[in-house]
Amino acid sequence: MRRTLWRRLGLAVAALLLVLVVVVAVGLSAVSVPDTSRFDADLGAIRALAVSTGAPLPVELRSQRVGRASGVPHALVVAGDGFGSDTFEFYAYQLVYADGRTVLVDVGSDAQTQQAQFPGSEFDAAAYARIQEALRRADATVVTHEHFDHCAGIAHSAYLDEVAGKVHLTDEQLNGPDALDAGFTAELRARFTPLKYERMHLLRPGVVLIKAPGHTPGTQLVYVRLADGRELLLVGDVAWHQDNIRLPRMHPRLTNWLGGEDAQAMAHQLRWLHDLQRTAPELHQVVAHDGARMQDHQRRGLILDGLR
Ligand SMILES: [Zn+2]
Structure with a gap:
């Protein structure tokens, strides 16, 4: 018995x-990256839209690091690529026009939200203050997606009344399931006029938004053409590490599950970005949290360090 x-x-x-x-x-x-992409974006059309008004293009792209979180398991960033750990860097981006007007892309998080999400992470209070001043001065502000590390600095801004009319969050970003974690309560969401567009939208001369739902419902790519002809594509968190695009290989299913991601959509976006590296190497792709890659962009003078 x-x-x-x-x-x-x-x-x-x-x-x-x-x-x-x-x-x-x-x-x-x-989830494997397919051999051919079904991601619905046409670089020729994006390029044409960027210069369609004939108005002057931005003269520089700048970035500001506001925080850093170390100890992110590499196995959760690039699947099957070893068990080391990665450091995530958090940035705001600024486009500057010759007449002094500026556009902000992503503003990072406030200290409290960042510490709640990444306890013990580094936060640069002086950088946050500079970003908040840049937010006040910006002609327009957009975000790559509705995660706290890209937009909590808007929801928690002390200047919200002043800036809300110039912040263009999309419908999907404002209503995405993660917007609340970034501080966008129902009351706060009502203070913004949602940006509505299909597939792509000319935000300002040389700046095109491209819908790319997958990582979050509100994810968009930001294409930038500078006055000197250089081109950049801010891909947000479609990739966390350059290797997601280079190999191409996504982060693992566990990350998809935890983040509520549409992995199939992301796989097709990674294929599109990977193929672009070969067919359009002059288009510089900027991955949101890859510090080593950012240093490389800065060394080459593609992105300038610090905001105006
Ligand atoms: Zn992020």
């Missing part, structure tokens, strides 16, 4: 362990 009980117990534990091993193995594997 007792022997039967132990045997059953042993079998139950073995079955549970097996299920656990399978869940971990599947969770750490990635």
